[in-house]
Amino acid sequence: xxxxxxxxxxxxxxxxxxxxxxxxxxxxxxxxxxxxxxxxxxxxxxxxxxxxxxxxxxxxxxxxxxxxxxxxxxxxxxxxxxxxxxxxxxxxxxxxxxxxxxxxxxxxxxxxxxxxxxxxxxxxxxxxxxxxxxxxxxxxxxxxxxxxxxxxxxxxxxxxxxxxxxxxxxxxxxxxxxxxxxxxxxxxxxxxxxxxxxxxxxxxxxxxxxxxxxxxxxxxxxxxxxxxxxxxxxxxxxxxxxxxxxxxxxxxxxxxxxxxxxxxxxxxxxxxxxxxxxxxxxxxxxxxxxxxxxxxxxxxxxxxxxxxxxxxxxxxxxxxxxxxxxxxxxxxxxxx
Amino acid sequence: xxxxxxxxxxxxxxxxxxxxxxxxxxxxxxxxxxxxxxxxxxxxxxxxxxxxxxxxxxxxxxxxxxxxxxxxxxxxxxxxxxxxxxxxxxxxxxxxxxxxxxxxxxxxxxxxxxxxxxxxxxxxxxxxxxxxxxxxxxxxxxxxxxxxxxxxxxxxxxxxxxxxxxxxxxxxxxxxxxxxxxxxxxxxxxxxxxxxxxxxxxxxxxxxxxxxxxxxxxxxxxxxxxxxxxxxxxxxxxxxxxxxxxxxxxxxxxxxxxxxxxxxxxxxxxxxxxxxxxxxxxxxxxxxxxxxxxxxxxxxxxxxxxxxxxxxxxxxxxxxxxxxxxxxxxxxxxxxxxxxxxxxxxxxxxxxxxxxxxxxxxxxxxxxxxxxxxxxxxxxxxxxxxxxxxxxxxxxxxxx
Numbered sequence: 001x002x003x004x005x006x007x008x009x010x011x012x013x014x015x016x017x018x019x020x021x022x023x024x025x026x027x028x029x030x031x032x033x034x035x036x037x038x039x040x041x042x043x044x045x046x047x048x049x050x051x052x053x054x055x056x057x058x059x060x061x062x063x064x065x066x067x068x069x070x071x072x073x074x075x076x077x078x079x080x081x082x083x084x085x086x087x088x089x090x091x092x093x094x095x096x097x098x099x100x101x102x103x104x105x106x107x108x109x110x111x112x113x114x115x116x117x118x119x120x121x122x123x124x125x126x127x128x129x130x131x132x133x134x135x136x137x138x139x140x141x142x143x144x145x146x147x148x149x150x151x152x153x154x155x156x157x158x159x160x161x162x163x164x165x166x167x168x169x170x171x172x173x174x175x176x177x178x179x180x181x182x183x184x185x186x187x188x189x190x191x192x193x194x195x196x197x198x199x200x201x202x203x204x205x206x207x208x209x210x211x212x213x214x215x216x217x218x219x220x221x222x223x224x225x226x227x228x229x230x231x232x233x234x235x236x237x238x239x240x241x242x243x244x245x246x247x248x249x250x251x252x253x254x255x256x257x258x259x260x261x262x263x264x265x266x267x268x269x270x271x272x273x274x275x276x277x278x279x280x281x282x283x284x285x286x287x288x289x290x291x292x293x294x295x296x297x298x299x300x301x302x303x304x305x306x307x308x309x310x311x312x313x314x315x316x317x318x319x320x321x322x323x324x325x326x327x328x329x330x331x332x333x334x335x336x
Numbered sequence: 337x338x339x340x341x342x343x344x345x346x347x348x349x350x351x352x353x354x355x356x357x358x359x360x361x362x363x364x365x366x367x368x369x370x371x372x373x374x375x376x377x378x379x380x381x382x383x384x385x386x387x388x389x390x391x392x393x394x395x396x397x398x399x400x401x402x403x404x405x406x407x408x409x410x411x412x413x414x415x416x417x418x419x420x421x422x423x424x425x426x427x428x429x430x431x432x433x434x435x436x437x438x439x440x441x442x443x444x445x446x447x448x449x450x451x452x453x454x455x456x457x458x459x460x461x462x463x464x465x466x467x468x469x470x471x472x473x474x475x476x477x478x479x480x481x482x483x484x485x486x487x488x489x490x491x492x493x494x495x496x497x498x499x500x501x502x503x504x505x506x507x508x509x510x511x512x513x514x515x516x517x518x519x520x521x522x523x524x525x526x527x528x529x530x531x532x533x534x535x536x537x538x539x540x541x542x543x544x545x546x547x548x549x550x551x552x553x554x555x556x557x558x559x560x561x562x563x564x565x566x567x568x569x570x571x572x573x574x575x576x577x578x579x580x581x582x583x584x585x586x587x588x589x590x591x592x593x594x595x596x597x598x599x600x601x602x603x604x605x606x607x608x609x610x611x612x613x614x615x616x617x618x619x620x621x622x623x624x625x626x627x628x629x630x631x632x633x634x635x636x637x638x639x640x641x642x643x644x645x646x647x648x649x650x651x652x653x654x655x656x657x658x659x660x661x662x663x664x665x666x667x668x669x670x671x672x673x674x675x676x677x678x679x680x681x682x683x684x685x686x687x688x689x690x691x692x693x694x695x696x697x698x699x700x701x702x703x704x705x706x707x708x709x710x711x712x713x714x715x716x717x718x719x720x721x722x723x724x725x726x727x728x729x730x731x732x733x734x735x736x
Binding site: 135 | 403458474625682687693696704
């Protein structure tokens with residue numbers, strides 16, 4: 001029983017990341033009908049927002065401490081971050097410690113603006129072009145973004161630790177030990193997913209967007225500027241991916257190709273969930289994350305060697321061949 | 337001749353001429369000069385040009401003709417490489433059986449994967465091929481280690497059986513790949529004044545194979561089968577409504593293009609008898625997509641151009657560093673020189689991927705037909721200008 005619980009928990013954090021990215025992908029696909037291969041890059045940029053904020057907070061000035069000497073016998077240089085000198089050492093240190101959660105506030109505007117610019121500047125011109133062209137241009141964009149990050153931050157992973165308070169392990173019932181941050185990540189993902197669904201379900205804006213997803217033309221004929229709303233949805237989707245990236249930093253140190261690594265899997269998730277279905281994307285994200293973690297147990301890998309490596313793809317192939325629309329796909333989406 | 341019309345024949349002859357004279361054409365700068373680093377005429381790189389050319393030609397038969405975008409084509413290249421290396425290990429170092437086996441095995445793989453993947457089209461097809469390729473990659477990396485030698489990659493050793501050849505040469509080293517005794521590594525150097533040209537046996541074998549592959553591709557493009565594939569691209573529904581089952585045609589195209597990839601993989605292993613799982617990763621599949629689109633999907637010469645361009649970027653462009661740039665811009669005033677170098681710096685050397693990505697985006701946005709379309713547009717521009725000039729001269733002539 002414990003073992004099963006642990007595997008489910010292990011699956012939840014990866015599943016949360018899949019679900020968040022897949023949710024964003026589906027939002028973009030369902031509203032704008034664009035297959036966005038640069039979505040993984042948005043996830044990565046989110047993670048690097050956290051890195052950037054961490055660097056900004058750690059900006060410091062040097063003072064010479066006359067009382068102490070370093071190991072060479074010279075006066076010791078002490079680095080004091082500006083935040084510590086502004087807010088006092090205790091609050092300053094706390095701010096630096098909490099840089100990852102704080103990066104959420106930093107990442108939301110950055111990702112929203114990034115999403116708007118991307119949609120208005122590039123994606124807008126590709127609505128009428130075939131899906132292959134959309135895939136290709138966003139794939140190119142993903143390469144460009146990845147290389148820009150690599151040029152500025154280097155190719156090595158950069159540690160973005162979780163706040164001290166949330167970085168230990170928690171003992172759950174029956175003595176199951178589990179890292180706190182992963183629980184935080186799961187709750188965060190659940191919150192975001194719930195927020196997005198509530199936004200679409202309970203606000204007028206969300207209602208218009210849902211109407212637009214169902215029949216864009218009619219909504220346009222009713223005199224509603226649907227394009228503007230869809231642009232905002234693109235920004236929202238970018239923000240969701242970015243936030244998923246910000247919070248993922250403490251689990252896996254951000255590096256420039258993390259987006260590409262997640263992208264392939266997220267596409268598989270979207271397809272399994274059903275192209276254009278938001279609940280499907282979330283469901284498939286968690287299901288595949290948990291399946292993956294079950295396949296990594298010793299029992300599974302000894303029964304079928306290598307199953308942990310291929311389980312997701314295998315499930316995707318089976319689903320696509322038996323349920324062509326995915327788990328919860330709608331009819332008439334991407335069937336040409 | 338060869339069953340081609342005049343235009344195609346000219347194209348084939350031009351390509352043949354260019355590939356056969358490549359050691360001269362790609363070595364325009366004297367060896368000692370500062371620009372010698374832009375010479376691409378060394379055997380290793382030239383082999384890569386033509387091998388990836390074959391890969392891209394094959395990909396183009398699928399994507400360019402039927403419009404099915406496969407994101408897992410590198411799997412066939414990897415499978416081809418593995419089979420070729422196994423042939424070197426078990427049978428002999430002659431490249432013919434190795435290449436034949438790699439084509440056959442890749443074809444079989446393509447048949448299985450294609451049979452399953454082609455049940456869907458559009459983005460689903462792309463995801464399915466991607467999933468299969470990633471699966472092959474993951475398996476080659478982990479469980480299939482006895483066959484693929486995992487992370488290290490498959491290599492030749494001294495205790496391989498090699499039934500028809502020797503396990504080791506007389507001096508106790510691993511024998512070299514050959515074509516009936518002609519060693520792939522052998523090369524003839526020709527010094528001509530300050531220039532130094534290398535003619536490698538391996539390159540010419542690859543080049544001849546590529547020309548054959550190119551010829552075959554032209555024939556496929558011009559055949560009724562090719563017309564059928566184009567019909568699938570332009571409107572598959574209509575084709576189905578006329579009572580035609582399009583799947584055998586797409587499957588045939590998929591298998592042919594998989595065999596081309598296997599051929600490229602086999603050749604790659606023949607030039608350098610190694611095979612690693614990273615050849616199958618989806619980034620490698622992405623690369624051939626880049627090549628084909630950059631050159632011009634659906635055109636004959638496009639993929640070859642694209643392959644050459646990307647490989648040139650990867651090997652030559654990446655070598656430019658700040659020192660070289662400073663050398664180029666030395667004529668500018670110091671401040672501006674530094675500024676120019678700083679501005680260009682992110683795009684060169686290790687940043688060549690960035691340049692490639694930007695270039696690729698520009699091509700997709702503005703030139704959906706790739707470099708070939710760009711060339712055609714420029715040609716048309718010139719022709720039109722000439723035509724208008726002619727009109728003007730005509731107009732100026734007084735009426736009789």
